[in-house]
Amino acid sequence: MDETDGVAVVKPRIFEWHKTVWDSLIHRQDRLPHAILFHGPTGSGKKEFAEAFAMHLLCEAPSSNGEACGVCNGCNWFLQGHHPDFRKILPPAEMATDEDADVSKRSGLWISIEAIRELESFVQLTSHRSGRKVVFLPMADRLNVAAANALLKTLEEPPNNVVFVLVCEQLSRLLPTIRSRCQKVALPPPDREDALAWLSVEKTLDASVLDLAGGMPLQAIKYRQMPEYDHLNGVLDWLVNPLMQGKDPVRMAAEWSKINLSILHDWLSKWLYDLIMGCSGNIPRYFSSRHQDIFDLTAKLSLSGLITLSSSVAEDKRILNHPLNTKLVLENWLLGYYALIAKSQRSVS
Template sequence: MLYPWQQSDWQALIAQGERLPHALLLTGEPGIGKQAFGRHLAQALLCEASMAVRPCGVCDACNWLQAGNHPDFRELTPVVEDEDEESDSKAKKKPSAWITVDQVRDLNQFVHLSAHRGGRRVTLIQPAEALNLAAANALLKTLEEPPAGAIFILVSHQWRRLLPTIRSRCRRLALPLPAKAEALAWLSGQRLADAESQLAEAGGAPLAAIERADAETLAARRAFLAELADPRQLDPLALAERLDKQKMEVARVTDWLSRWLHDLASLGLAESIRYYPDEAGRLGSLAKALDPVRLMRYHDTVLEARKFSSHPLNARLVFEQLLFGYQQAVRPMNKG
């Protein structure tokens, strides 16, 4: 399935016909449907009917892919591993941060086999930046000398984190954010309450807006922003403890924080708000007294913390450090 805002990109891609590359890198903001686009392409490439416009959806190949058991399709995602490797009883499972070299070695065996249906062998890798170094190097060898009929679709939210040698072996297709009106029309069909502010907070990405709008996450975000809006009353230790007890991910909290900082800086420099228009009053009151240089330095610190949010961390300690740093960054300027 393609989303409405993807139709023109799809038509431009499929018009290339047999000139499609053996490795395609789909890039763009999270939450715009890159994975859906990649799956649609994989289905089209394996469809056994005419693929002049789109996969037919009714042939055996389409049915197998939709059911997740097409013999000529593989999807690589971060592995699921035991949360407690020492426990023998009912160990919980959690997603890893990485796609491993063993996964890529298994993939390399798959792509060198003959296709079961006599056509292509298609691989979807997402997110591609989750390839660890060993896995990336193992994949590179196959991308450099791909077997006939093997096609790779890489999906990446942060494509610059990929090895330059992998990027150079792929043709990049940058998928854009949808136009605001188109995104809001789609969100209206999904019955999303307060769609305009949710879309703004998600940076214009409709699927991210849906994901962020569940009641529990929305309440936690609003409570967090209310604390940021009154830094003199903010207790970093108490708030860090609460976030930790709520099992908030470091990535989510740094995302909220970086968006708040962006709007504070944008208000001071351009009198505009991108992410939190419903927080305009609080942002405006706070932005008046801030030192923009100090604010941007702290924003860089938050972005750096977000880079490593997928690594094993003491989340509570990270929250404490970020919140103490926030208090320092939003100290009123010394007017004397």
Template sequence: MKILEIHSDAWASLQSRRERLPHALLLIGQKGLGKFALAREFAASLLCESRSIDGTACGHCLACNWFAQGNHPDFRLLQPEALAATSEVEEGKKKPSQQITIDQIRSLDEFLGVGSHRGGLSIVLINPAEAMNRNAANSILKILEEPPPNILFLLVSGEPSGLLPTIRSRCQTLAVATPPQPVSVAALKASGIADAERWLALSGGSPRFAEEMAAAGQGSWLDILIARLQEGRNVSPLQMAGDLEKAIKDSKGNLQLKQVVEAMQKWLVDLNLSKHGLTARYFLGQQAKIGMLADMIPSVRLITFYRNMNLRRQEAEQPLNARLFLESIFLDYRALFSADRG
């Protein structure tokens, strides 16, 4: 996917800052827009030694070759171990961390103290910035309070409210907008994504997220979930939990419990929209069925269940028992359609 074509306005804004770069730049926007890819393109262009007219990296110079191979001496990427992991964790081994830790920040000491190897700018890219735990965030804050010369911190965040206010205040902020739907659909189709409209809707309008969902083959488990959810009061919570638990196990780490919960939350959003006479946002192909189901549910139940699902989303990170967790959620879902209105 050509990320610069999708975010041409954001790229132009980045280019306008090139001559007077801040010591810290924070890219914000909803998850899955491609902010990280945009930040990497900008970092590559700043380090490039033979930049193109449009500000992009040439892709051929020594600096670009180093950057592409992940070993440019003036670039550091900080991200959770879980994002960098490329293979399934062996049974009994410690799971990769979902956080950016204090040790990762401390590893920057020599990098920040030595200065640029190429006589130019040094760049630290932090993605996602809200993944920094408290100690890591405080350590970064101390650096931002007295930043070394010729260092640019690029922070990427889909949840800027999760950052310390003092960190946000020390960054220039660039809001990356959600691209117009036709632009994203065209980009997805150009990347070979079939049924682009469906995936874009399921992603909430985020083209990068839509591309990842489609490429990961998430259609199969989503089809199972959608089919069961459409059964309303006739759904079997135990069978539903069994089907989804099997899908999670068969995915070998590609499908997480939290993704099932997030899909459920999107279904509830569409039920609520339909309840108020509005068009579904996520499950476009099930608009008519969602409308029928919404008519069976008292509004207060729908709101209460959605609030409960926000708490369940946090529990999904480390459930004591995935099967029981799913059964509980689907039992609550079936209860939405109970004839008892009390």
């Protein structure tokens, strides 16, 4: 951690489970391509790795292991966000403050063609520090179609001494032509034992939070810090027994309507996935603390009914960023789940 104008700034981290990939990149420092695409699942640490690599490219006195020194002029400017040879491109919504009410919820999610066109003069100018220039897109899968095509033109005729550092979660979200012009570097998550060991040092979290995060330690920390997490056990209690008196789906939708809809969608999707796994004779993945409840439920449930409901809920992911009535969407999910459980109870009786 460094102090810049009295404000603490933190160097981007390289996590233990990515050290092998880091060493491989640093050892071919003189043969780097003009564009590198880092990809990996949410919460695995890929954005931190990519930012650390971007900082390394601009550091004027890197350490023996290739990490940025954190104290040279290049590093200080980078950490302040003012390096003249660095550009970071994000969707408007990611840069907006609470006062930026003019950033629309929908259009602000995507990187526009204007943002890419503004790079043209930057990449053509001579470096201020007589070294590399770096363009960093930590959310490259948020390029809209026009922006992606504009970036492609630059990648097809790359300027000298400019390195593009892109990050995405799913390669399929990027144009195939962009992917083909980048060197792809996979950043895998740690295995479960390493993730738990890291979490035990970094944060006090139990294994159930890591499982909910799909084994991704950074996502586990994020989940645990969400205020909505305090509602998780109540939501799971209802999903285990939605037929309890006084807890009908309409009432529960009203109670939960203040919880972020995307978070509820995430929980319900993962719960249905675990039920499908249990119904198929497999071990549930996300809700390790509820294994017995899951197995008790799946003994009665229809696999085809679960798959149908899961597919319907998954389809609704595309509407989560649109203005909508949260309570009505929730009612639809919970009524579908309630009907599935009620049908299984009738078939047993």
